[in-house]
Amino acid sequence: MLPARLILALALTIGAVCAVSGAGSARIAIIIDDLGNSRELGHEAVALPGALTYSVLPMRPFSRYVADTASAHGKEVMLHLPMESVDGHTMGPGGLHLGMDRDSLVRTLRASLDSVPHAAGVNNHMGSLLTRHPTAMRWVMEELGCFDRLYFVDSRTDVRTVAREFAREAGLANAQRDVFLDNQLDRDYIRAQLARLIAIARRRGSAIGIGHPSPETLEVLADELPRLAQQGIQLVPVSRLVDSAWSERLWHASSSPLQKVAKSSKP
Numbered sequence: 219m220l221p222a223r224l225i226l227a228l229a230l231t232i233g234a235v236c237a238v239s240g241a242g243s244a245r246i247a248i249i250i251d252d253l254g255n256s257r258e259l260g261h262e263a264v265a266l267p268g269a270l271t272y273s274v275l276p277m278r279p280f281s282r283y284v285a286d287t288a289s290a291h292g293k294e295v296m297l298h299l300p301m302e303s304v305d306g307h308t309m310g311p312g313g314l315h316l317g318m319d320r321d322s323l324v325r326t327l328r329a330s331l332d333s334v335p336h337a338a339g340v341n342n343h344m345g346s347l348l349t350r351h352p353t354a355m356r357w358v359m360e361e362l363g364c365f366d367r368l369y370f371v372d373s374r375t376d377v378r379t380v381a382r383e384f385a386r387e388a389g390l391a392n393a394q395r396d397v398f399l400d401n402q403l404d405r406d407y408i409r410a411q412l413a414r415l416i417a418i419a420r421r422r423g424s425a426i427g428i429g430h431p432s433p434e435t436l437e438v439l440a441d442e443l444p445r446l447a448q449q450g451i452q453l454v455p456v457s458r459l460v461d462s463a464w465s466e467r468l469w470h471a472s473s474s475p476l477q478k479v480a481k482s483s484k485p
Contacts (some may be wrong), residue, residue: 244419246446247271247456248399248439249341249371249428251298254278254334259431264288266436268443268453273298273341276312276330289336294455296371297337299330299358301345303375314348320357327361338457339369341395341428346376355381359388369460371395373428391460399429408438416451424459 250263254275263272264287272288273296274281285295300309302316309315312330314323331337340362348354349372359381362368369391372381385392397415400408412427419425429435446453 243423244416244450245424245452245454245459246415246419247424247426247454247459248415249273249296249395249426249456250431250435251341251343251373251428252430253284253298254281256280256431257283259436260284260287262436263431264291264293266439266443268446269293269455270439270443270453271296271456273343274334274337275300275310275343276333278311281333282335285334285336294338294457295334295336296456297331297334297340298343299327299340300343301348303344303348304346307344309344314354314358316348316351316354318354323354323357324361327358331365338367338455339371339391339460341371342373342375342381344375345373345379345381349379349381350376352380352384355384356387359384359390363388363390367391369393369457371426371456371460386461391457393426393456393460395428396425397427399427400432400435403432403434405434405438408435409442412438412442416446416449419451426456426459 249271251273252275253260253263253272255278257280260280260283263270264284271294272284274285274288275298288295300313302309302314312326312333314326318326342349359370362370362385370381370385371392372379372385372394374395382392382394396418397411399411399415402408408429415425415427429439443453
């Protein structure tokens with residue numbers, strides 16, 4: 219594995235080359251996952267500058283508090299929906315597993331949505347097993363389609379995921395993660411991953427990154443986010459980058475939260 223400092227140098231070089239043709243046009247979205255267990259980390263994450271998106275785990279001690287705080291600061295909120303992984307990690311409350319029938323899955327999903335107010339979208343927490351099973355993904359996406367204007371972002375915890383395929387089939391606005399910022403809790407590595415995210419956005423027009431509320435990640439983002447504008451990079455809510463004709467209308471610049479409104483009820 220290349221040293222983190224070398225990765226950073228390479229990513230910055232790529233970004234500089236791509237900036238010649240793409241300056242001013244690149245947009246990135248950054249999701250902060252795994253929120254809801256800590257009031258303090260929730261506060262610190264929400265205090266970061268710019269239009270970050272906050273993905274909150276369901277039914278945790280501070281899920282509602284963090285979601286309310288983020289929304290009150292005009293930030294976009296998501297539900298970070300736990301799904302079964304290949305290695306059997308504990309999912310915690312709200313977890314969806316392969317052995318569930320449709321009724322159980324739907325009840326759990328609805329309870330999770332209820333526990334995270336203001337959610338504009340959903341992404342998967344873990345899910346390396348569940349996201350590659352068509353029946354489970356069809357049930358999840360069809361149920362999410364019962365709620366007004368929800369989008370889905372595939373965290374891509376497994377390359378065999380079929381989640382986006384069934385999100386499209388259900389008519390959901392959708393996207394996928396491009397870069398994990400902090401698979402290694404090393405500040406140089408995180409900076410390199412952020413540079414990689416920017417390079418992808420410059421090349422392609424936009425990119426989505428996912429990070430977590432670790433001290434290392436929060437410190438790097440606090441340092442680097444204020445510098446994005448001078449690099450010609452626009453930080454936007456995830457709803458601006460989801461693949462849908464109506465995606466540009468999902469985000470309201472005011473601090474008014476997006477409300478979930480059930481359009482219908484499915485068994």
